[in-house]
Amino acid sequence: MTSTPDVLPPQARPHAAPALELVNLGKRFGGREAVRRLNVRVEAGELYALLGPNGAGKTSTIRMIAGLSRPDTGEARIGGHSMTTDAQAAKQHLAYLPDDPLLYDKLTPPEYLEFVAGLWGMNAAQAAPEAERLLKWLQLWPHRYERTEGFSRGMKQKLALAGALIHGPRLLLLDEPLTGLDAAASRQVKDALREFVDAGGAVVLTTHILEVAERLADRIGIIAGGELVAEGTPAELLARTETATLEDAFLSLTGPTAPTPSTNLRAEENE
Numbered sequence: 551m552t553s554t555p556d557v558l559p560p561q562a563r564p565h566a567a568p569a570l571e572l573v574n575l576g577k578r579f580g581g582r583e584a585v586r587r588l589n590v591r592v593e594a595g596e597l598y599a600l601l602g603p604n605g606a607g608k609t610s611t612i613r614m615i616a617g618l619s620r621p622d623t624g625e626a627r628i629g630g631h632s633m634t635t636d637a638q639a640a641k642q643h644l645a646y647l648p649d650d651p652l653l654y655d656k657l658t659p660p661e662y663l664e665f666v667a668g669l670w671g672m673n674a675a676q677a678a679p680e681a682e683r684l685l686k687w688l689q690l691w692p693h694r695y696e697r698t699e700g701f702s703r704g705m706k707q708k709l710a711l712a713g714a715l716i717h718g719p720r721l722l723l724l725d726e727p728l729t730g731l732d733a734a735a736s737r738q739v740k741d742a743l744r745e746f747v748d749a750g751g752a753v754v755l756t757t758h759i760l761e762v763a764e765r766l767a768d769r770i771g772i773i774a775g776g777e778l779v780a781e782g783t784p785a786e787l788l789a790r791t792e793t794a795t796l797e798d799a800f801l802s803l804t805g806p807t808a809p810t811p812s813t814n815l816r817a818e819e820n821e
């Protein structure tokens with residue numbers, strides 16, 4: 551992928567408050583606690599993967615961070631702004647990419663990006679150069695005259711990523727970003743995420759693919775039963791569980807023989 555030195559616009563450059571802070575974040579559905587008092591901090595320049603078995607609470611957590619669902623306890627802060635009490639400021643710093651993003655079939659990529667930019671209050675003159683930069687970066691520029699209805703899943707995912715980045719967010723939140731992508735498209739999206747992080751952005755993603763988390767993430771948080779059962783670099787998680795692969799570490803932390811969540815400690819606290 552072509553590298554650009556200015557992947558992030560100025561408003562997205564590093565800043566004193568953490569890119570993301572979850573403080574006692576919790577959510578209940580009826581009598582069930584889907585997310586239990588999560589405390590997580592992600593800094594600028596970091597890619598954080600949230601891993602967990604089915605029903606662990608990943609999507610519930612992501613939805614609260616994105617402001618799509620209200621926490622019952624605690625709050626999510628984006629760049630120091632509370633998503634509960636100052637959602638407008640928090641959302642300015644955030645981009646959320648769901649696993650099946652909505653595109654408008656009849657639009658070309660520049661038209662789609664102009665539309666999304668308009669939702670953020672950017673006019674067409676401001677949006678056009680940024681759209682061109684993002685489309686070139688994601689190798690969609692040669693397709694700029696085509697309607698998105700004919701795009702492959704990978705091309706659509708990359709265009710949705712460009713749309714997520716058009717307003718210069720500091721934190722990019724992705725739910726299963728590589729679902730359904732072939733190896734080439736998956737590599738391009740992974741490279742794009744790494745470049746965004748290397749330029750000072752922060753990424754939080756959920757994935758079921760352990761190999762993706764192991765190779766891409768600077769830190770991994772493992773949740774089970776709505777609780778953070780372990781957190782650390784891939785190497786720290788292996789050392790802590792005395793396992794050779796992340797799959798073994800994951801199973802030992804979340805499988806039937808795992809210790810009860812509240813007795814677990816974060817990897818760094820265990821050293």
Ligand SMILES: Nc1ncnc2c1ncn2[C@@H]1O[C@H](COP(=O)(O)OP(=O)(O)OP(=O)(O)O)[C@@H](O)[C@H]1O
Pocket residue numbers: 579582584602603604605606607608609610611
């Ligand atoms: N809207 C809802 N109403 C009732 N229960 C819900 C709702 N959303 C999630 N839950 C429950 O909360 C728990 C956590 O679900 P969540 O979707 O956050 O898990 P997940 O880790 O994203 O799972 P998966 O990997 O299967 O997508 C589950 O027990 C789920 O059934």
